[in-house]
Amino acid sequence: MRTVIVYESMFGNTRAIAEAIGEGVAEHSDVTVLNLDDITEGALADVDLVVAGGPTHTFGMSRPQTRLDAANRQPYLVTQRVSLRDWLPTLADREAVVDVAVFCTKAAAPRWLPGSAAHSAARALKHRHIGLAAKPVVFHVEGMQGPLVPGELDRARDWGAELAHATKDLKRRRR
Numbered sequence: 001m002r003t004v005i006v007y008e009s010m011f012g013n014t015r016a017i018a019e020a021i022g023e024g025v026a027e028h029s030d031v032t033v034l035n036l037d038d039i040t041e042g043a044l045a046d047v048d049l050v051v052a053g054g055p056t057h058t059f060g061m062s063r064p065q066t067r068l069d070a071a072n073r074q075p076y077l078v079t080q081r082v083s084l085r086d087w088l089p090t091l092a093d094r095e096a097v098v099d100v101a102v103f104c105t106k107a108a109a110p111r112w113l114p115g116s117a118a119h120s121a122a123r124a125l126k127h128r129h130i131g132l133a134a135k136p137v138v139f140h141v142e143g144m145q146g147p148l149v150p151g152e153l154d155r156a157r158d159w160g161a162e163l164a165h166a167t168k169d170l171k172r173r174r175r
């Protein structure tokens with residue numbers, strides 16, 4: 001089985017979560033973790049599971065203006081060119097069926113802050129008739145720029161392992 005994890009990240013928190021998910025996935029699958037900036041044409045060839053994530057900006061996925069806001073907070077952004085919002089629709093262009101799961105990071109406080117990039121991503125995929133292999137998952141950062149809330153990397157590792165195990169099982173039963 002082959003899994004590709006792609007992420008958009010401004011300050012590095014979503015990248016750290018993506019890498020931890022990758023460690024968990026690796027227990028059951030070959031895995032590549034990629035910054036959306038580094039995606040090449042063939043990156044998703046023969047892939048069974050795509051896990052995609054990004055930071056929550058203004059209640060959903062990032063937009064050009066929110067990325068500018070992020071750049072004003074920190075000059076060097078981890079992902080500079082390709083956003084999750086722009087990239088997700090390309091999954092609908094693929095001929096082969098692929099399982100997709102989405103995740104995001106968002107601020108832990110204030111607790112009432114609604115919305116998440118993962119749920120926005122899930123809606124965008126549903127709109128294009130792409131179902132999800134798992135419910136969207138949200139990981140929390142302290143403040144606007146992180147760090148991650150303690151325990152989130154472990155949770156990401158566990159989720160990755162669970163997801164890859166379930167996908168592998170499903171694949172076996174589909175055969």
Ligand SMILES: Cc1cc2nc3c(=O)[nH]c(=O)nc-3n(C[C@H](O)[C@H](O)[C@H](O)COP(=O)(O)O)c2cc1C
Nearest residue numbers: 009010011012013014055057058059105106107144
């Ligand atoms: C412009 C901007 C808008 C944000 N809006 C929200 C928001 O609506 N809700 C939220 O929970 N966090 C919000 N955040 C916090 C981000 O979710 C946080 O910076 C992100 O999870 C960090 O991940 P990264 O290091 O991978 O960029 C916002 C951050 C920025 C820079």
